[in-house]
Amino acid sequence: MTVARFRSVVLDCPDPRALARFYAGVAGGVPEDDDPDWVVLQVPGGGPRLSFQRAPGYAPPEWPRADRNSQQFHLDFDAGTTWEEVEEAEKKVLALGARALHADDKQDFRVYADPAGHPFCLCRIDPI
Known part of the structure; x- marks a missing residue:
């Protein structure tokens, strides 16, 4: 319930x-x-x-800090099933004002900050 x-x-x-x-x-x-x-x-x-x-008085989170002003959560967005789709999505979010925080092609996500500093991820998803 x-x-x-x-x-x-x-x-x-x-x-x-x-x-x-x-x-x-x-x-x-x-x-x-x-x-x-x-x-x-x-x-x-x-x-x-x-x-x-x-x-x-808003202070943006600092990624990946855990001691102060740390992220308390983040948003994940499915950006496609291929790295080409993720890279195309990356170009678009950067053009909208996002800032890259972490990219590692060994992981299925890339981390960005929105214009206010909140972290979010573009994720590569496995096709069903």
Whole structure:
């Protein structure tokens, strides 16, 4: 028996509208930004929403630190089944304003920071 239905992942940031536009470019959808301090992005496909809230004094996480300002979670995005697809996705997220943090072709993911500094991964997935 579940207690509640999963609704949103909420990211603190200095500019909710800008970060929502970044993730709309990554995952699709149109930000609902009637409130400059709280913006919602419903990702196509019926998954949970991404929400962005203004956080005064926001300090971005430092990846891969564990002592202070460490990431508390990250988002994973399936970028395709081949490295060519991941590399094409990488070009697009970098053009949107992401920053590369870690790439290792021996692993099935690459790590980036969004414009507010939150880590996220582009993952190569095995075909089913």
